[in-house]
Amino acid sequence: MCKSYYYGSSQEIVLEKSTKEINQQLTAEAHLNKFLGFAQTNSAALAVYRLPNESKLKILCDLSGGKYIQELNLEDLSSGFLMHPFRTGLNKIVHFEAEVLGEILLTPNDNDTTAEISLDWLRSPSEQIEAKIEEASEFDFSILAKNDNLRSTFSSEYIQMVEEGIQSIKREEFYKVVPSKIKHIESDNNVNLGQAFINACYKYPNAFVNLTFSAKTGLWLGASPETLIEDKKGEYFKTMALAGTQRKSEKSIAETTWTQKEIEEQAYVSRYIINCFKKIRLRDFDEIGPKTVEAGNLLHLKTTFKVHTESANFPELGSVMLKLLHPTSAVCGMPKESALEFISKKEKHDRSYFSGFMGPVHLSGLSHLFVNLRCCQINNQTVTFYAGAGITEDSKAEKEWEETEMKCKVLSDVIFGI
Numbered sequence: 001m002c003k004s005y006y007y008g009s010s011q012e013i014v015l016e017k018s019t020k021e022i023n024q025q026l027t028a029e030a031h032l033n034k035f036l037g038f039a040q041t042n043s044a045a046l047a048v049y050r051l052p053n054e055s056k057l058k059i060l061c062d063l064s065g066g067k068y069i070q071e072l073n074l075e076d077l078s079s080g081f082l083m084h085p086f087r088t089g090l091n092k093i094v095h096f097e098a099e100v101l102g103e104i105l106l107t108p109n110d111n112d113t114t115a116e117i118s119l120d121w122l123r124s125p126s127e128q129i130e131a132k133i134e135e136a137s138e139f140d141f142s143i144l145a146k147n148d149n150l151r152s153t154f155s156s157e158y159i160q161m162v163e164e165g166i167q168s169i170k171r172e173e174f175y176k177v178v179p180s181k182i183k184h185i186e187s188d189n190n191v192n193l194g195q196a197f198i199n200a201c202y203k204y205p206n207a208f209v210n211l212t213f214s215a216k217t218g219l220w221l222g223a224s225p226e227t228l229i230e231d232k233k234g235e236y237f238k239t240m241a242l243a244g245t246q247r248k249s250e251k252s253i254a255e256t257t258w259t260q261k262e263i264e265e266q267a268y269v270s271r272y273i274i275n276c277f278k279k280i281r282l283r284d285f286d287e288i289g290p291k292t293v294e295a296g297n298l299l300h301l302k303t304t305f306k307v308h309t310e311s312a313n314f315p316e317l318g319s320v321m322l323k324l325l326h327p328t329s330a331v332c333g334m335p336k337e338s339a340l341e342f343i344s345k346k347e348k349h350d351r352s353y354f355s356g357f358m359g360p361v362h363l364s365g366l367s368h369l370f371v372n373l374r375c376c377q378i379n380n381q382t383v384t385f386y387a388g389a390g391i392t393e394d395s396k397a398e399k400e401w402e403e404t405e406m407k408c409k410v411l412s413d414v415i416f417g418i
């Protein structure tokens with residue numbers, strides 16, 4: 001067995017494949033379930049993810065269980081995975097160090113999850129840890145928190161919140177707000193997380209599919225369509241304005257039409273991003289869109305913003321923009337402060353990591369953070385789905401409720417088939 005690891009600076013590791021493969025007899029889902037069991041029994045933090053349109057999934061493990069970050073400064077972080085809640089306070093920013101890194105190649109159009117799949121180490125654990133992963137027992141859901149006092153948001157409550165949002169917009173308190181809801185589904189603690197993750201990878205090829213676990217953040221599964229920042233060192237910086245939602249129909253993407261309400265709703269997000277650029281006097285960027293894009297069974301409007309880092313001469317652009325962007329008007333509203341105040345007053349649940357952001361940092365020169373959407377938290381006996389919808393003056397409350405139902409379905413489909 002030959003292992004070869006190439007480390008760059010202390011902050012950054014350059015990923016090179018080692019030639020060692022373990023346990024050829026396992027399927028991809030079985031590998032993932034073993035890692036989950038290992039992380040739980042050894043108090044480690046685990047992030048499994050598949051970047052949009054990639055065929056490889058990455059497994060990242062921090063044996064110390066991850067660290068709390070008080071003040072987020074992207075440049076100070078070492079190679080790893082970042083989890084940031086919607087609002088800090090009760091929930092904290094947590095960084096998982098890339099101590100152990102592996103990858104699995106998912107073959108295209110191969111829905112056969114029973115196929116044997118090899119795991120390649122990019123950063124290998126010790127022999128002792130490897131043995132522990134191989135021997136790991138099943139993940140025990142009954143050790144997770146029991147959310148007895150939480151219940152699903154009623155449609156009547158959500159509709160009332162939307163109506164109140166529309167009234168506030170008419171009073172010119174803000175232009176746009178994004179109220180969210182939660183939906184609990186009983187699980188009997190029999191969710192096959194590995195299988196749900198692999199299903200999501202095949203079903204949502206252009207999403208950021210993620211499965212994370214740590215005692216500090218809990219257990220989350222998601223398939224996000226939205227980049228918050230993509231920062232490729234010395235090359236480019238990207239962000240996107242994603243908003244406006246409709247169900248995918250028979251029509252082709254080119255034939256899809258949008259109403260004034262959706263066009264305006266998405267334009268607010270674009271304008272918000274351009275305002276952030278203005279604040280730092282950045283004028284030289286490419287603006288691509290708005291274009292119609294698919295996100296599972298839904299369609300959105302998307303504008304991509306790209307900055308060539310070298311010509312902009314702004315080495316800390318990623319960090320600076322992250323602070324300015326979050327929470328964007330795609331998940332909060334515009335102006336940010338008054339929309340946030342509305343959300344804090346009216347929503348009865350804690351958003352936790354939903355509509356926060358997460359993703360790999362400083363891995364092969366790339367930090368790619370996604371807005372945590374189309375996600376759920378898995379607890380003891382329940383799975384909690386989160387979804388929101390952008391409200392403008394022309395919103396129809398019942399339609400917005402239906403939109404949140406469709407968004408919850410993105411993940412409930414891969415977990416429960418409903």
Ligand SMILES: C=C(O[C@@H]1C=C(C(=O)O)C=C[C@H]1O)C(=O)O
Nearest residue numbers: 242243244245330387388389390
């Ligand atoms: C808030 C969510 O999604 C966001 C809101 C959208 C909208 O209001 O149309 C569309 C995409 C996302 O930016 C969610 O998925 O929960």
